[in-house]
Amino acid sequence: MRQKAIPALETLMSAARTIGNPYLERAKKAGRKIVGVLYDEVPEEIISAAGAVPVLLRGTGSDGTELADPYFRELTCGYTRHTFNEILNGKWDFLDGAVIYNSCDHMRRIYDNWVRRPVSPVYSFIYAPKKGGELARRFYAEQIRDFLHRTEERFCVTLNEERLGAAIRLHNEKRRLQRELYAMQKGRRIALTGTELLLVMMAGKSLPVEDYNALLRKLIASLKSCAETFEPGVRLLYMGAHADEPLFFETLESEGGQIVVDSTGFGEQSCELDVREDADPFEALVSYYFEETPAVPRKFGTAPARAGHLLRLVKDYAVDGVIVTRLTMCDLWAFEQYMLRPVLEKQGIPSLELETDYILQNRGQLATRIQAFVESIRSSRGS
Structure with missing residues (x-):
């Protein structure tokens, strides 16, 4: 147990314990866009280059999956269920965009269900290959190029080299x-x-x-x-x-x-x-x-x-x-x-x-x- 509190540490830990936090609220009020992402293969730098803020989609704070359960098979993992439950609960309504990739079949179902909602912030899906090699790399590059273009269109910016x-x-x-x-x-x-x-x-x-x-x-x-x-x-x-x-x-x-x-x-x-x-x-x-x-x-x-x-x-x-x-x-x-x-x-x-x-x-x-x-x-x- 730490004997003396460190302000910066307390602030960072507090931000990790909840979905929203004062820093995101401040960014939102300043006109910045907030984009939900999955890890590990969504290039967050592209979102930052558009002036937006990438944040990790998760179910932090969830206490049940009653809203999400009808959307998934019984064998779907808890991360997927709780994350989508918080989406349905309105906890992620502050998002201006969302980018999903095929991390696994369970997580992909978040995209499949979310994109069909009457109102959805999802604007891009990245199909990241599960194999290496030059052919797979070229395909991945095409996916990222498409993601970049969709980000430009979503936020009305030009993502140049600078x-x-x-x-x-x-x-x-x-x-x-x-x-x-x-x-x-x-x-x-x-x-x-x-x-x-x-x-x-x-x-x-x-x-x-x-x-x-x-x-x-x-x-x-x-x-x-x-x-x-x-x-x-x-x-x-x-x-x-x-x-x-x-x-x-x-x-x-x-x-x-x-x-x-x-x-x-x-x-x-x-x-x-x-x-x-x-x-x-x-x-x-x-x-x-x-x-x-x-x-x-x-x-x-x-x-x-x-x-x-x-x-x-x-x-x-x-x-x-x-x-x-x-x-x-x-x-x-x-x-x-x-x-x-x-x-x-x-x-x-x-x-x-x-x-x-x-x-x-x-x-x-x-x-x-x-x-x-x-x-x-x-x-x-x-x-």
């Missing part, structure tokens, strides 16, 4: 500041608890980038001047399906272990590399989102790269154990858990596989499993 280049530099600044935060997690003592770190990263998908960068600079300065740090009893790496419920991360850290790093689409993976600034901006964006960012489970043939990325994080952050989580009904992450199991076993890295709902309902059971996992790590090293 605008795109400025947006790339803005987002790269965000990535560099985030990497500075992660660097503070590598030592014996860490600057942020895992819950704080992950909420700060979620805030990066919840605020205008300019405001977020300013708050990050303040946070980093405060952390560097603040004597308060934490020494984890057990250093954990978290990876898995989308989870923006603070109570979930607090539970993962409730039994003596602390998350020092993650491997998530809104977290470490989103800031590991910059978009090239010395190339044609459009081509740089296509290359970055199609082939340069860390591999994700939806991409065929990338299992070795994903495993290698995970093992590098384990080494760089001196991780004692890995927690791999999937949402109920998520086959994609079920297979990822299965494929990572022998990789971690071969390296002698303790791991815990969890299945949980989008809205945490089994905290007691989860805490019991975390406690057993942390104790097993301590026992194995004789501490």
